[in-house]
Amino acid sequence: MSRQRSNCPISCSLDIFGDKWSLLIIRDVMLRGKCSYSEFLKSEEKIATNILTSRLALLEEAEILSKEVAPENRSKFIYHLTQKGADLLPIIIELMDWGARYNDLCPRRELGKKIKKNKAAVIDEYRQRLKKQIR
Numbered sequence: 001m002s003r004q005r006s007n008c009p010i011s012c013s014l015d016i017f018g019d020k021w022s023l024l025i026i027r028d029v030m031l032r033g034k035c036s037y038s039e040f041l042k043s044e045e046k047i048a049t050n051i052l053t054s055r056l057a058l059l060e061e062a063e064i065l066s067k068e069v070a071p072e073n074r075s076k077f078i079y080h081l082t083q084k085g086a087d088l089l090p091i092i093i094e095l096m097d098w099g100a101r102y103n104d105l106c107p108r109r110e111l112g113k114k115i116k117k118n119k120a121a122v123i124d125e126y127r128q129r130l131k132k133q134i135r
Contacts, residue, residue, distance in 0.1 A: 016062045017088070021047055021055045026064065026085065027092055030130065031111065035078045036070070064088070066135040080135040089130065093123055 005011050017023055024045055028034040034043070040052055047055075056079065059065040064085035070076040097115050100108045108116060115122050 016058070016064065019055070020045075021051055022059060023092070023095070025052075025055055025059060026081075026088060029065065029079060029081055030086070030089060030092055031126070035080065036076060059085070068135065080133055081130060083134050086127070086130040086134050089126055090123055093119060093126075 005015065017026060024043065024047070025040060028040055028043055034040055037052065037056070040047065040056075041049065056065065056067070060067050060079075062084075063082050065079045066082050067077050067079055070078045093115060096112060097119065099106050100112045100116070111122070
């Protein structure tokens with residue numbers, strides 16, 4: 001990984017996931033169950049292939065994601081959150097809640113409505129799901 005700009009914890013965190021694409025990849029793994037390169041490419045935000053490759057490598061190097069060979073296709077990789085990545089869950093949930101609350105163009109979907117009703121319960125529910133997926 002590149003050298004950190006400062007020893008500020010926020011700056012150090014942003015060095016890893018402070019761009020749009022890294023957070024969207026984390027969102028897709030964490031909340032949407034995506035785990036392969038082709039699934040990430042199908043996301044509505046339309047990430048470019050070179051950026052996706054770069055961000056997956058960065059997230060793997062930062063130990064946010066782990067990569068393994070897919071059992072059903074040895075030429076394909078699948079990605080999983082590590083514990084370090086799963087620990088980002090409350091941050092991702094807060095970003096979703098904040099975005100829906102302050103941007104009229106981002107209406108609350110089903111998950112957003114659940115977050116608005118009981119954020120703590122949603123975080124607990126996803127923590128339980130993620131425990132089974134962590135590598």
